[in-house]
Amino acid sequence: MQVWFSGLTGLLKSIRRVDEEHEQQVDMQVLVYGTRTSKDKSGAYLFLPDGEAKPYVPKEPPVLRVTEGPFFSEVVAYYEHIHQAVRLYNLPGVEGLSLDISSLVDIRDYVNKELALHIHTDIDSQGIFFTDLNGFQVQPRRYLKKLPLQANFYPMPVMAYIQDAQKRLTLHTAQALGVSSLKDGQLEVILDRRLMQDDNRGLGQGLKDNKRTCNRFRLLLERRTVGSEVQDSHSTSYPSLLSHLTSMYLNAPALALPVARMQLPGPGLRSFHPLASSLPCDFHLLNLRTLQAEEDTLPSAETALILHRKGFDCGLEAKNLGFNCTTSQGKVALGSLFHGLDVVFLQPTSLTLLYPLASPSNSTDVYLEPMEIATFRLRLG
Template sequence: MILLTKSRETVARLQDRNVIGGTLTSNVLRYVLENIWMTVKDCWKIQEAMISWFTTNKTRKNPYVRKYVYRDGEFISVFRTISPGDNVLVFNSLSHERYEIIELFTKIPNIRIIDHNKKDVTVQVNPIWKYNPKNVVVISKQFYKIMFAVLIPPLTIELFKIKETSMTTLNTATIYCVHCMIEEDMSGGIYSPFTIQPIELGDVQLESYKHRLIFDEHTGFLKTVIEKDTLTEKPVVIDYKAFTGSYVNAGVFLLNTNTTKPIRDILKPYRTTKLFIILTGPLTTEFTSVYGQLLHHTVKLFNVLNSPLSSAIYIESKIDLDVSPSNRDLELFMSIQTDISNGNPPEIHIDNNGFQYTPRTINVTRRIESNVYPVTTLSYIQDRKQRLTVITDHAQGVTALQEGQIVLMLDRRVLFDDGRGVNEGLADSGGSCQRHYILLENFSRTSKYYPVPNSKSVQLPSFRANYLSNAFNYDTDIFIIDKNVTGYCLYAIVPLIKATYPCDVFLLSYRTFLDGITSKRSSSNVGLMILHRQSFTCQINYESLVHCDVDPNISIQSILPGSRTVFKTNLAGTNKGTRLKYINLEMFQPMELLTLRIFS
């Protein structure tokens, strides 16, 4: 309780517009980063303690699991590899079931993974590679990436056991690369479980159950998407460029482009020395274009059935602007050009903090800095037939330069002071990793809910877009159990709820209610639940890929069995509120929040 109170107090103190926007001096930013890092580690300790408490004997006080937080290219938690004998606990914190690809590191590629039903799950072994300054991709012999698919029920902890297998080649990915080499060990050997094959000349094609992607042989970027269901070929052209910053009124706060040369081809020095690498396996197929250390662009398809992931195109951009003053006065962006007729001037739909969606018309008569809008979770463009949705894992700027286009601001380096109080430029030399999902969806002309869509009637994302956005915002929680303490885990699966929430209702928060300023006045039998009705458009068909309740009405006893009384209260839970027995669509409307005070 002490760590929880401390973490909440720290988060409350950091709710400053300069902290949230990142417009701080370098010294203050280090202080903020230290506070955030300490708070994150405290939250990890709380999670470790609670996961241990749920899965072992209640008399045991010390946690036996360790939180594992990993992003490709960035280790956030302590480095940890898995080996045969270890166990992995996966916690789905969402209120709906979740299909996810879990990624872990290992030193032993011959691994199989079994679930709580003692059945083998699909596993893929990918190489760990690094770009060498000699313009060569070096594949590690010491570490491997283990990927496996999981389907976790809502608010459920599930156990997976790591076992050894002799059939390594069945799960290893095939590598297609021209300038790749296996790193040598101390003995000079170069044995590797992977097979490296050359990339044939011409455009590159990747396939999944839903899509066929075509990449330009000269740039290595996506240019065409073919939908296998309809055999429709759609132009989707991706490119990276940069706005050139002005010498005045451009800095940490302000975006001001150079009117003489507003756009620069930042990849021009690397276009003749770029490298391509393709990894294909039973779970994913990915294509990576390497433009030196500046940009590693990856497009990934998921080879899974009956999951919203199968309809998504995953894009990852690793950007390293090198040490300042290299690549100075640049605003790096990624553009996605389609044939969608979203108007001239073009119209973009953006979200406002993920709670509602607003159309923005680009004013082509004004400069680009007047047309950049903030997007928190997703943005989309559409016409009467189709829609392109771009889902992001963090807030960033979005705009368009012409019809059918979305431009996403990725990274920036501006060394000038804009005179807004910071008294320094923006010269961060650290790399960044940008993750996006792309959805290409067609409007249904046979919908019984609405007529043929138009730009004025459709203001909601699709069901798949909401699903993928929640997956980005709330990562799967992974906990590793060392093989020496696996006996402490007594349960293979622990569901925290027994109910099924409606498809468009999202559990935003569920916590113990502190009835007062200090934790001494808290009531252990009082909880505070915040629900968000994330409505989705009915004009885009979706398969029942996620098990959820299609009835928009909610029975209190179905989602909160055993509760004594439930009151509808204000957001903070300070009002007594009105007593509820059921929730209908009239009292809990689309895009609204509902706070429940629960007495058990």
């Protein structure tokens, strides 16, 4: 992937994937919303802008820092109220197929202003954009000119995207924000808000406790395979498998915890492989935890397993993932999943683990439909 930036602003201008001849316009800009001068103003619950957003005008030109190395290349633009970093990883796999974007925002000296990140492309989105609902499903949204500007903003818990017959541009987020597409080919995300008055919705104060806030994103550009059709008329939409994996990298990273320096008894583990094989790429292990015994506070011999099978759009290209990414048509063999352990008891239960759904099964193979979550009680031996 190749990325171009503005030499004046230090912000993103265009992207070109390795397998494409032409670059894709992805023009990034910082905007500022004001609030109305009337009695009713924006507050913690109300967004009442004084019109369309205006370009952010810094007091001084930004300081630009360009870093290039064997593992990643990065461009950072230091503005007074925002530090914008765009990083491209030179790594195989999911990590190198999207742009890592972080925005460190500090608007503590603003009065009734809201900072927004604006992305302009030449994608013919025809007034439709897509947002997720709590990270589980994606729903199309249509820009309605008859509604006020603020009524066209929607929550973005995990992702939002725009698309046409050839391309899809997805903005993954690590924090829930407000998003809209006010014109074709555009995405607009509210980064932070500072509002001095209460909006009479119960909070009793404005939004004046701002801190320096880091917003993290992943920008993923995908191309549709030849012959696949865009289903904008449907009530739901699906991310691609690559998009799901990108969201997992952003929202469920591996946590490296420090270890005490004291000498541990015995040799330390050089590696730990709890699973004998990887789960299918469309499965997410939501939770695997020991259950508490009913008689006392000691752990029981049973374990809770919660699995989520994701639904995905297979009409988007997924090249050079860097690893063997396979699906199994919804089937998972739990008996051979855990390294050195056998499943000796398997009980499907309700999502809350309170009610058994069926008698314990002799088979350790489970099947999930797309978009379903299943919970099991199991005993390993």
